[in-house]
Amino acid sequence: MGSQSFTVNSRGKSAKEAYQNAVDNAEAEYGHQQGYSGAINSTPGFRDVTKEYKASRRDLNKYISERIDQLTKFQGAECICIREPKTNSNKIKSQVEHIVEKGTKKWVLKYVAQSHYKGKLGSFDTKGDAVKAARKYTEETGNSSYVEMQKILENGNTITAKITYKKSSNESSGEYIFYGWASC
Numbered sequence: 001m002g003s004q005s006f007t008v009n010s011r012g013k014s015a016k017e018a019y020q021n022a023v024d025n026a027e028a029e030y031g032h033q034q035g036y037s038g039a040i041n042s043t044p045g046f047r048d049v050t051k052e053y054k055a056s057r058r059d060l061n062k063y064i065s066e067r068i069d070q071l072t073k074f075q076g077a078e079c080i081c082i083r084e085p086k087t088n089s090n091k092i093k094s095q096v097e098h099i100v101e102k103g104t105k106k107w108v109l110k111y112v113a114q115s116h117y118k119g120k121l122g123s124f125d126t127k128g129d130a131v132k133a134a135r136k137y138t139e140e141t142g143n144s145s146y147v148e149m150q151k152i153l154e155n156g157n158t159i160t161a162k163i164t165y166k167k168s169s170n171e172s173s174g175e176y177i178f179y180g181w182a183s184c
């Protein structure tokens with residue numbers, strides 16, 4: 001088992017989000033490889049060194065090159081913010097769409113057979129039918145099941161409002177560069 005150096009750019013609302021995005025991208029590209037991909041997903045985390053970098057007044061590439069020479073694979077990645085994120089400056093950051101359906105709503109009591117493993121097994125008018133379905137499932141699979149009472153809307157939509165994020169016109173993700181050594 002060795003190690004190799006890496007440098008990767010990533011975007012996010014924060015360094016933590018950018019790191020997770022970079023890890024997810026490396027997982028997708030290289031797979032997990034049991035922690036030895038040689039990419040950022042093999043690191044134990046990261047440390048933000050933006051303040052140290054700015055205080056050094058060094059060229060970015062020279063700074064990273066010098067830091068890589070000093071780091072080991074056990075220290076995790078280092079991160080420098082190269083473009084600050086711009087946060088949402090809107091006073092109200094969400095919008096609501098109300099969904100109105102004509103007519104009356106009728107709720108009915110149903111007995112729902114469920115399993116932690118499979119989820120919903122069926123919805124029944126009587127408890128006896130639900131228990132019968134749950135017992136059949138448990139006897140066939142060996143997995144536990146249960147019956148739960150639920151009120152279900154007979155006709156129509158149960159969603160009464162949709163809330164969506166309202167992005168600011170100047171909002172943008174930050175840009176971060178991660179570097180270090182990873183196991184391979």
